[in-house]
Amino acid sequence: MLLIAVSLLxxxxxxxxxxxxxxxxxxxxxxxxxFRKFDVRCDPHGLALTVAGDNRMTRIGRVLAATKFDELPQLWNVIIGDMAIIGPRPESLAFADCF
Structure with missing residues (x-):
């Protein structure tokens, strides 16, 4: 995780x-x-979904997304009890009203 953080910086x-x-x-x-996959200059209110070939993604972000290493910090959410390793994925607020 430290290597990823240093690479992103x-x-x-x-x-x-x-x-x-x-x-x-x-x-x-x-x-x-x-871990951040997108360029820091991206509009934070842009498209809510990541699509294939998304030009907002950095080169390191593409590797993180392909390997799912971008999700490693979610282990903190598991440790503090916000999430479980097994179960439904927490939904973003942008799509919460659909459920």
């Missing part, structure tokens, strides 16, 4: 982590963490 500066509010069990909101 060297390639484009900070922040290294991306945090997003998600809905957990009982519709309880919490902050979910991931």
């Amino acid at each position: 060297a390639a484009g500066g900070g922040p290294v982590l991306f945090a997003q509010t998600r809905l957990g069990a009982g519709a309880r909101p919490f902050r979910m963490y991931k």
